[in-house]
Amino acid sequence: MQKQARIFKALSDGTRLRILALLLEGELCVCDIMAALEMPQSTISRHLAYLRNSGWVQDRRQGVWMYYRLSSGDHVLIRDMLPLLAIHLTNSDEYAVALQKLRHFQKEQGQRTC
Numbered sequence: 001m002q003k004q005a006r007i008f009k010a011l012s013d014g015t016r017l018r019i020l021a022l023l024l025e026g027e028l029c030v031c032d033i034m035a036a037l038e039m040p041q042s043t044i045s046r047h048l049a050y051l052r053n054s055g056w057v058q059d060r061r062q063g064v065w066m067y068y069r070l071s072s073g074d075h076v077l078i079r080d081m082l083p084l085l086a087i088h089l090t091n092s093d094e095y096a097v098a099l100q101k102l103r104h105f106q107k108e109q110g111q112r113t114c
Contacts, residue, residue: 003055003075004077006053007054007055007056007075007077007078007081009054010051010054010056013047013050015037015043015047016047016050016051016056017085018089018095018098019037019047019048019057020051020056020057020085020089021085021089021090021092021095021098022036022037022095022098022099022102023057023068023070024070024085024086024089024090025099025102027067027069028067028068028102029065029066029067029068030044030045030048030065030066030067030068031065031105032102032105033048033068033102035101035102035104035105036098036101036102036105037098037101038101055071055074055075055078056070056071056078057069057070057071058070058072
């Protein structure tokens with residue numbers, strides 16, 4: 001039950017929910033998430049570490065940049081909950097605003113890497 005408790009606890013924070021909602025769009029760099037949520041790197045990284053440790057996200061390093069994506073379903077509970085989260089998280093005004101900020105940031109970045 002420890003693993004299941006950790007999975008559910010990760011969903012108890014609004015910032016982590018917004019991060020998960022953004023990652024429904026696909027893999028994102030930390031700087032993408034920072035721009036979308038208008039939060040400092042330290043805050044975003046702390047929440048991403050929590051999500052990674054609970055099994056919700058996976059990371060990869062490319063040079064000095066860290067990229068995050070939703071977990072590929074290693075845990076059946078996460079795999080079963082992702083479609084439900086997708087429905088409910090993407091229907092909020094906060095998500096719409098964050099997604100708009102993300103798209104604007106990505107457009108400004110163009111071909112540049114973070």
